[in-house]
Amino acid sequence: MSTAALDADVCRAPGDYRVLTGDRPTGPLHLGHYFGTLHNRVRLQNLGVEMFVLVADYQVLTDRDVADRLGDHVEGLVLDYLAAGIDPEHATVFTHSAVPALNQLLLPFLSLVTVAELGRNPTVKDEIAHSRQSAVSGLMFTYPVHQAADILFCKANLVPVGKDQLPHLEVTRTVARRFNDRYAHGGPEIFPQPQALLSAAPQLLGTDGGKMSKSRGNSIALGATEDETAQLIKRAKTDAERHIGYDPENRPEVSGLVLLAALCQDRDPRLVAEDIGAGGAAALKKVVTESVNEYLRPMRARRAAYAKDRAYVREVLRAGNERANAIADATLREVREAMGAAY
Ligand code: ATP
Ligand code: MG
Secondary structure, three states: OOHHHHHHHHHHOHHHOEEEEEEOOOOOOEHHHHHHHHHHHHHHHHHOOEEEEEEOHHHHHHOOOOOOOHHHHHHHHHHHHHHHOOOOOOEEEEEHHHOHHHHHOHHHHHOOOOHHHHHHOHHHHHHHHOOOOOOOOHHHHHHHHHHHHHHHOOOOOEEEOOHHHHHHHHHHHHHHHHHHHHHOOOOOOOOOOOEEEOOOOOOOEOOOOOEOOHHHOOOOEOOOOHHHHHHHHHOOOOOOOOOOOOOOOOOHHHHHHHHHHHHHHOOOHHHHHHHHHHHHHHHHHHHHHHHHHHHHHHHHHHHHHHHOOHHHHHHHHHHHHHHHHHHHHHHHHHHHHHOOOOO
């Protein structure tokens, strides 16, 4: 189904969908996360779609040797969610490490994929190229199967994500299909084959023209100050052409900045570029800085208010973990039964 058709169906029947998405607690969320997936999550939640949001703490070590300041990053992620509009009354926010039964699904799921399939994953290859690890670990190759456990433990059928996650969604669909084929014994399907929902910015570029990424020093954090935002955009890469245009194919750096301003202004990027035109890179950066700061101002104010109430942040996770555990225990029981309790 195309993105537009899927989106229309979700709007028509939000009760038919259950969403799971998540992020790793490796640092503050940035505009790539926001326009790639978080904005969609909030929209779906407000439509009435059931929502699970995972703080993926067990996946931190996929591309690094140590998990720095894990507690701070977990709290920061929850603050980013709350500030963006995730509402714990309607969304279950939880962490891997608090839900053991979810992680146990990894074992049977690993038996359903081949080593060759794991090695072919293009996102894993890209992440290995940018990894901070001293040597590539087995976790780097197996975390997409862990993501299948993340999504399938609650039988989510819709996953709003950025483009980099599409190969992982394919792994999840494969795991679900093979599990059903092997263990459903002709009865009703045990797992759905979830669909990815891309946003209007499935791969937002950072200030260096590459994918905006926490780990690549090219991102604008949702919680950054207005000054930090201005400094980052001031240093952003542009190109030698004087006139500003929107041409993502041939001018990725300039077009990435134009798109950022356009998303914040909710306008067509071609019109934003046209307005700047002969003003060149300096005018472009001014527009981007003002648009981003204006767009994020209310979110940043909400974040600062929630940051003063750490007890509330802890309570959000406690309640979310409790709910996720009940669901994970039930799914694990079902899986064990289907497999003849071999695990
Ligand atoms: P990063 O990818 O920024 O280094 P991460 O690996 O910790 O951080 P992920 O867990 O990969 O974060 O991303 C969380 C979600 O945000 C995923 O759905 C991913 O597709 C989306 N996302 C991340 N970066 C971007 C981007 N630049 N543009 C669009 N979506 C993005
Ligand atoms: Mg990533």
